[in-house]
Amino acid sequence: MSDHGGAVVEVHDLHKHYGATRALDGISFSAHAGEVFGLLGHNGAGKSTTIRVLTGRTRPTSGVARVLGEPVPEAMERVRGQINLVPESQTLYERATAKENLDLFCTLYDVPRARGDEALERVRLGHVAKRKVKTFSTGMKQRLLVARALLNAPAVLFMDEPTRGLDPQSARELHGLVEELSAGGTTIFLTTHDMHEADRLCDRVAFLAEGRIVALDTPRALKLQLAGPPEVDVVLKDGRGEHLRLGEDHDGEAARLVELVRAGQVRTLHSCEPTLADVFIALAGRSLDDDPQKHA
Amino acid sequence: MSPRRIGAIVVKDVRDAVRDGRILVLLLLPIGLAVFYNGTASDANERPETTVAIVDPARTGIADELRKASRRSVDLTTIAARDAAAARRTVDADDAAFAVVVQPAASGDAPARARILLPENATPTAQSVVALVDDAVAAAAGRPPSSQVSVERLAVAASDRKPTDIIDQATILVVICIVMLLGFVALVVVPMQVAEEIGSGTFGALRLAATGPEILAAKALSGLLYAAGGTALTLAITGIGAHSPLRLYGGALALAISLVGFGLLLGFVSGNPTQINTWGGFIVLPVIALGTAVLVVEDGIMAVVLDVLPFSQGTRLLFDGVSPQEPFATGLVAWLVLAAWSLAGFAALTRIASRRDA
Numbered sequence: 001m002s003d004h005g006g007a008v009v010e011v012h013d014l015h016k017h018y019g020a021t022r023a024l025d026g027i028s029f030s031a032h033a034g035e036v037f038g039l040l041g042h043n044g045a046g047k048s049t050t051i052r053v054l055t056g057r058t059r060p061t062s063g064v065a066r067v068l069g070e071p072v073p074e075a076m077e078r079v080r081g082q083i084n085l086v087p088e089s090q091t092l093y094e095r096a097t098a099k100e101n102l103d104l105f106c107t108l109y110d111v112p113r114a115r116g117d118e119a120l121e122r123v124r125l126g127h128v129a130k131r132k133v134k135t136f137s138t139g140m141k142q143r144l145l146v147a148r149a150l151l152n153a154p155a156v157l158f159m160d161e162p163t164r165g166l167d168p169q170s171a172r173e174l175h176g177l178v179e180e181l182s183a184g185g186t187t188i189f190l191t192t193h194d195m196h197e198a199d200r201l202c203d204r205v206a207f208l209a210e211g212r213i214v215a216l217d218t219p220r221a222l223k224l225q226l227a228g229p230p231e232v233d234v235v236l237k238d239g240r241g242e243h244l245r246l247g248e249d250h251d252g253e254a255a256r257l258v259e260l261v262r263a264g265q266v267r268t269l270h271s272c273e274p275t276l277a278d279v280f281i282a283l284a285g286r287s288l289d290d291d292p293q294k295h296a
Numbered sequence: 297m298s299p300r301r302i303g304a305i306v307v308k309d310v311r312d313a314v315r316d317g318r319i320l321v322l323l324l325l326p327i328g329l330a331v332f333y334n335g336t337a338s339d340a341n342e343r344p345e346t347t348v349a350i351v352d353p354a355r356t357g358i359a360d361e362l363r364k365a366s367r368r369s370v371d372l373t374t375i376a377a378r379d380a381a382a383a384r385r386t387v388d389a390d391d392a393a394f395a396v397v398v399q400p401a402a403s404g405d406a407p408a409r410a411r412i413l414l415p416e417n418a419t420p421t422a423q424s425v426v427a428l429v430d431d432a433v434a435a436a437a438g439r440p441p442s443s444q445v446s447v448e449r450l451a452v453a454a455s456d457r458k459p460t461d462i463i464d465q466a467t468i469l470v471v472i473c474i475v476m477l478l479g480f481v482a483l484v485v486v487p488m489q490v491a492e493e494i495g496s497g498t499f500g501a502l503r504l505a506a507t508g509p510e511i512l513a514a515k516a517l518s519g520l521l522y523a524a525g526g527t528a529l530t531l532a533i534t535g536i537g538a539h540s541p542l543r544l545y546g547g548a549l550a551l552a553i554s555l556v557g558f559g560l561l562l563g564f565v566s567g568n569p570t571q572i573n574t575w576g577g578f579i580v581l582p583v584i585a586l587g588t589a590v591l592v593v594e595d596g597i598m599a600v601v602l603d604v605l606p607f608s609q610g611t612r613l614l615f616d617g618v619s620p621q622e623p624f625a626t627g628l629v630a631w632l633v634l635a636a637w638s639l640a641g642f643a644a645l646t647r648i649a650s651r652r653d654a
Contacts, residue, residue, distance in 0.1 A: 057503050077507070085504055091497035093308070095315040100308075107304035108505035148501075 007066075008033050008156055008187045009054060014063035016049050016211075023049040025211035026063070031204075033155075036178060036188040038198040040280060041208035047191040048088060050208070051158050054189070055085055067156060081109060084154035086162045088191075090141045094134040098125055098144050101133060102151060109152040119147035122177070138165040146174065156187045163197060175201055195277040205276070209284040219276055226274035226282055234260060235268040243272070297513060301506040305514035309489055310521060318573050319488060322480045323522055327530050330473035334534040337466035344421040345371040349383040349392035349413075352376070354400045358410070361432035362396070366425050380411070387413055393422035396429055398436070409433075417462055417621060459591050459615055459623035470534045471614045472588055475607065477526045478548060479583035482555030483562065484576035486519035490563025491572055508649060515563075516556050523552035536618055543626065544617025550634040551610025555583070557641020561648055587611035590624065603629070606637040 007030035016024040024046045031037035039047050052058040053065050056076035065072050070079050093101050102116030120126045123143040133141065142165050149157060159178070163171040178188055178201050192198050198205050199219045206216040215222060229247025234257065236242070242260075244253040260266050313319045350359045359374040366372045375392055377383035383395035395413040410433040412426055460468065493499035493511075502511050527548045531538070538544040562579075566572055572579075586607040593599050602608035612624035613631075 055504055057500060080505065083504070085501075087497060087501065089497045091501040093312065093498060094496075095312055096308070100311070104304055104308050105501075105505055108301050108502075110300065 006033060007031065008068050009037070009189060010064070010066040011050070011054070012064040014050070014053065014065055015061045016046075016053060016058070017061045022211045024053070024060070024063075027206075027208070027211070027213045029206055029213060029216055031187055031189060033187055034182055034185045035203045036182050036190060036201050038202035038205035039189070039191045039208055040193075040195070040198055040205055040276075041191075042284070045208040046211045047208055048160060051085065051160055051189070051191065055083060055158055056080070081152055082155045084149040084152055084157055086142075086145050086149045086157070086159040088160040088164070090138070090145060092133045092141055092144060092148075095132060097130050097132055098136070098147075099129040101144065102148055105148055105151050111152055115151050116147075119150045120144075122150065123147045124173075139167055139170050142166050143170060143174075146177070154186065156189065157181060158189045160191050161193065162190070163192070163194060171197075195275060195280065199276045207280055207283055214283045215279070222279045223274050223276060226279050231272040232257065233270045233272055234266055236260065236265050237267045238265070297510050298506070301510050302514045302517065305502065305506065305511060306517050306521065309514065309518035313485070313489070313518070313522065318569075319485050322485050322573075322576065323477070323526055326473045326477035326480060327526060327533070329476070330470045330530045331533050333469035333473065334466045334536070337464075337469055344369070345373070346393045346419065346421045346425055347373040347375060347391065348422075348425060349375045349377045349386040349395035351378070351380055351383050351395065351397040353379075354398065356398055356433075356436035358396065358398050358432055358436040361435045362425070362428060365428040365432050365435075370421055370425055372425060380413070384413055387415060394418055394426060396433075398433065417458070417623075419462065420464065459619075462621045462623045463615060463619050466534075467536055467618055468591065468615075470530065470536050471611070471618060472584065474527055474530055474548060474614060475551070475587040475611050476580065476584050477530065478523050478552045478610070479555065479580040479587075479607070480576065481519050481522045481526065482552050482559040483579045483583065484559075484572060485522060486515055486556055486559040487563030487566065487572045488569040488576075489518065490515050490560055491566050492569040494564065494567040495569060512560055512645065512649070515560055516553075519556045519559065520549065520552055524549060538617055539620045540617045540622070542617075543613045547610055547613025547617055547626075547630075547634075550613070550631065550638075551606060554606040554610065554634045554637040554641065557638060557643075557645050561641065561645045564645065564648060583607045590615075604633060606634050609633045 009029075009031040011030070012028045014024050014027050015022070027046070027050065029037075039050060041047050049058070053060050054067055054072060056073035056079065059073055067079050068082055072079060093104070096104075098120060099116060102119060103113050106113045106116050117126070117129070120129050123146050125140060125143055125147060128136070128140070133144065136144065142162070146162065149159075162178075163174055166174060175197070178190070182188055188201075190198070190202060202219060204216065204218050205222065207214045207222075215225075229245055229250070231243065231245045234242045234244060242256075244250075244257050246254045246257065313323070348359075348362065350362075352358050359376070363372050363374065375386060377386055377395065380395075380397045383392075383397060386392045387395050394415065397411040397413065399409040399411065410429060412429055414422070414426060418426070463471075490499075490512075493502065499511065506514075524545075527545070531544075563569075563572065584607075586602065586605055587610065589598070590602055590608045590611050593602055609626070609630040612626045613634075616622040616624050616626045
């Protein structure tokens, strides 16, 4: 993983209220240069509001938000050229071509238009640069959003559900791009519903529930919080499966595993560790797939 | 504010407008109507009519000569009057467009003389006939070209300056179409473009790269470009010239500015371009109705209401801009009313946008 320098995104006791609704209820965290920081939570947990505050598009009710050392949204003009966003929804000009979409933002960011061509090639859309965006598939549009977000070579890139709608191949390519950007020193601030994606990409993740951060650590450390005695799933050559616990109180099952291995009956053997999703359910009380309205 | 960023958004908006069939229809409909009305109304007025009161005690036959001289372009009716006073009363009563008083020559060699009683608000048709009186008097006296014709301008009360008498029908309809165009641009097209940006989320994407005021300034500028372009195109196609370019072009621009702040606000609050497009006709209806009302409402409470509305003051400026007689004699008040509404629109927009931002 990347070497983390100073904090480039800092949030301290951040509140954002919409009337009686507390979208953010005093969250604090920081993300460092080159870090991939994940923010996980249900719909309505406050992920997008956090990104809206950090990208200067909404004013917090109270608290401090700093990006690249500058308070936002107050000093947004100094930060504007150094951040970018892959938004949750496909915010593109449908009647314009892919190139025209990027040309507009090249002018807004005051960067050469050749940067747009490079970005299109990077997301494998160079061959459809002159096609209207309304003819694009969901995945192509998502890739175009990523291309747009790369135009100003941002120091901090916010990505709101970036792989939603992407096919597995495109999602894998995006993961590679995130790792490449992070290795190059770009801080990635990622929100996702995909726990495997968060586990794979994020240096640290924060779990957000009802406007509050309920856990913040590396994926491994979070998973270790739930880790009990080691357990394994064994699939035997005759097709049967067995679940064996190997802790101190289960000597018999450990001996059974040794016996199966010695007898050459084991086809596959998998260790059973808690996943990030298990940790989230344990801490937030429900899975990311649950509809929060059912629990209201 | 960055002119580069504002310019980039304006270029994008104009390009998008050309590609959006809904917006193209809104922009081209008033222009098409103006061309249509200009053509059909001009045809209807191909043989304008006018009536002249004639005082001819010496029976020189000037009435026949005047009819003969004008028969190619005007259907002329003459009314015989006993004396100058009777002729004046006929003109004052609007029974004749003007009067010709033929005065007997002092001697056989003296030039034939006539006096024309011409109201200040004489129609273009009447004025065209006035230009023929000189030759008609001389022809009637049998002594071309030695005639002396003097014109006496008759003062007309302001309440008698009826714009519909002064401005021809085609020009009136074209000006109303321009008002319709400005209403569509400011209160339908601009809001639709803003609402589409908000509804599709591209407004948020722009907000990352540009400030809110820059985006709104660009939207307003796009609207003013459509307004200026549409007005210029309409006038060019219909061939209607500007008597006072400041009042015509400045008035059109000022009317657009006075409305565009409210248009931006409408788009900002609605966020639904389809809804705005559906109800656009109803939104613009008051603009056209109150703009047109200046032609018929002369006094009463309604006249006071019209005095403080941007649509009516803007329309008055446009009519004064195309007519040499300046039927509304618009002055500083019209500009001040439009400026006040402009400030009010943008102030309301700023207030709502700040609240939304918070």
